[in-house]
Amino acid sequence: MKTIAEQFYGYGVVPVVVLEDVKDALPLAAALVEGGLPCAEVTFRTEAAEESIRLMSEKYPEMLVGAGTVLTIEQVDRAVAAGAKFIVSPGFDPEIVDYCLEKKIPVFPGCITPSEVAQAVKRGLQVVKFFPAEQAGGVAMIKAMAAPYTMVKFMPTGGISAKNLADYLSFGKILCCGGSWMVKGDLIKNGEFDKIRELTKEAVELAAKIRG
Secondary structure, rough: OHHHHHHHHHOOOEEEOOOOHHHHHHHHHHHHOOOOOOOOEOOOOEEEEEEEHHHHHHOOOOOEEEEEEEHHHHHHHHHHHHHHOOOEOOOOHHHHHHHHOOOOOOEEEEOOOOHHHHHHOOOOEEEEEOOOOOOOHHHHHHHHHHOOOOEEEEEOOOOOOOOOOHHOOOOEEEEEEEEEEOOOHHHHOOOOOHHHHHHHHHHHHHHHHHHO
């Protein structure tokens, strides 16, 4: 059985999804699976998130569905109960990280400073999120932080698109990139799931090409 980190590496891209309406959860999951990317980080900032995770996990058990933008321990519990297989937080919250580690829930906290990476290393984490990637210095910042923390891999998210994906994925310390360009809110809202499937397929092909 591959670890979640290994699965992330294999995908190269993890779709970061904002669902405003539960009815969109299954058509979106189908588009991602058919596009060759059976994975989603569903942001926990909407009312529809919890039920969407539940539906996607039940209907598509082969999908790696997790919860993003998790800000409290209560949200961790709700997300995991709904079927989330991993937790992502925008920043480094020691309480959330420690709770997830204690419960053996895979967690990927946001780290944009050496001090935050140090906190992650201290807890035995080997993969951290880097958010907001472009605004926080992009690949150059990740390279600078990766130099002393040789055992850590990064998952940059924020401002990443098909245009700059190669800049990120060509650096060995980057496990995968979180992206929303293939699952944009307006595409979901307008029910353009064929377009989402097409963009997902292109993202998968692009990631594979970059990594050779």
